[in-house]
Amino acid sequence: MKIVLSGFYGLGNTGDEAILKAIVDNLRSELDNPDITVFSxxxxxxxxxxxxxxxxRGWRHENKQKVKALREADLLISGGGGLLQDTYPTKFLFGPLPYYLLIVFLAKLCGAKVMFFSQGIGPVTSTWGKILMKVFANMAxxxxxxxxxxxxxxxxxxxxxxxxxxxxxxxFAFQGTEDTSAYDSLGLDGSERIVAVAPxxxxxxxxxxxxxxxxxxxRLIEQRSVTPVFVPMEPPYDTKVSKRIIEKMEHGDKTKxxxxxxxxxxxxxxxxKADVTIALRLHALIFSALSxxxxxxxxxxxxxxxxxxxxGMWKHSFTLEEFNREELLESALYSLDNSVEVKQMMEPNVEALRQEAKRNVYLLKEKFGGLK
Structure with a gap:
């Protein structure tokens, strides 16, 4: 089967690159020698x-190559991730939402089937964005x-x-391989209690x-002698925010x-290898759950x-607009001090999510497996 992948790929976002790796690895595990092209x-x-x-992936050049790839493709996979939203400005045909929907339209013109794959939808709040969704997303x-x-x-x-x-x-179907490069880069001795932070x-x-x-x-450093380690999932933006947090800290010298x-x-x-993760980044949280x-x-x-x-961790988590620091501290201390209990609670939930993630590819095979 010839497959084209369209997503937020090749822009350095760890979460989206993890999505790409998971899709490619699982397609290869479940399909017979798929021929994969990625718009990046x-x-x-x-x-x-x-x-x-x-x-x-952009419209500046290689448009003939994009058309050629879609003409030869049996299936366009749009996703995964939160592609279909207009949080960022959408002006006529400019912006993420028009881009991904135009790729869908182009695929249909070229004769390919289309699957929106493991996507998170919205928000779509603009009138134009809603029109685009109703017209083009219904083509899938x-x-x-x-x-x-x-x-x-x-x-x-x-x-x-x-x-x-x-x-x-x-x-959740990510196929990881042992690699200690990131941990080794920090010069830790193995005795630290690590709080991974992904802002x-x-x-x-x-x-x-x-x-x-x-x-x-x-307070976590003072009360539990933890070592906060900042994990920049989308550099340089997350790196800059991490440095600003460290600058605000009294014990910033005890962070990594x-x-x-x-x-x-x-x-x-x-x-x-972390004991607890505190994160805004969705895929840092998913990596934590998987581990x-x-x-x-x-x-x-x-x-x-x-x-x-x-x-299962929502009762220990918060909305960004409403949380207060004392409640966040209490939640972090609870997770550190009751890790065995928390892990036992999480385990069946995460296994269910892992099986549901794999189901994306099983459903693809069921719906499109007859394509040659």
Whole structure:
């Protein structure tokens, strides 16, 4: 089967690169020698890392190659991740939402089937964005979404023609390999209690949450002698936020900051060595769940809340707009002091999510496996 992948690939976001690795690895595990082409902003790097064909994703050049790839393809996989949203400005045909939907339209013109794969939907708030969704998203042949909220939201936008099935984020089917590069880079001696911290920039809430998080980390250092390690999932943006948090801390000299050159697998392997994770980044939380590491989310988006409810950690987590530092400290202390109990609670939830993630590919085989 010839497959084209369209997503937020080749832009250096660890979560999206983890999605790409998980999709490619699981397609190869379940399909007979799939021929995979990825639309990427860094096609040479993507091709080298994943042993796939790759075409430049933007409209500036390689448009003939994109059309050729779609004409030859049996299936376009759009996703995974939160592609279909207009949080960032959408102006006519410019912006993430028009881009991904135009790729879908182009695929249909070229004769390929289309699957929205393990997607999180929304928010789509602009009138133009809603029109685009109703027109172009209904062209898909089949849809899987990573939570019930996304399915309901998709239907509320008038996207009802393709069958839609709730599964889980494909990163729950991530196939990691042992690699201690990230951990070794920090010069730790193995005795530390690590709190992995994965922040991100976020509009008007940024300054307030930075101060609260800095205070919380200081108290954890004082009360439990932890070593906070910042994990920049999307450099350089997360690196800059991490440094601002460290500057606000009284004990910033007792923190560590991972370099921004590590692969998704290396970040995943590092988070697996943490005692607790505190994160805004969804895929840092998913990496934690996969490694059975207690995790506390600061939810800036419905996708984070939806995941935390499924992992069982929402009662220990908070919305970014409403949390206070004392409650965050209490939650972190509880997770550190009762890790065995927390892990036992999480384990069956995470295993269920792992099986649901794999179901994305099983459903693809069921719906499109007859394509040659």
């Amino acid at each position: 902003l860094s096609p040479e790097k993507t091709s080298q890392e994943h042993k796939v064909k790759s075409v430049y 042949n089949f849809v899987t979404v990573r939570d019930q909220y996304s399915k309901d939201y998709l239907h509320s936008l008038g996207v009802k023609r393709p069958e839609t099935v709730v599964t889980a984020d494909i990163v 991100r920039p976020w509009f008007e809430q940024e300054e307030e949450y930075i101060e609260k998080l800095a205070w919380t980390l200081d 900051l991972l370099g921004d050159h590590f692969t998704p697998n290396q970040f995943y392997q590092f988070i697996g 059975n590491v207690p995790h506390i989310g600061l939810s800036y988006d419905r996708k984070v809340e939806s995941f935390l409810k499924r992992s």
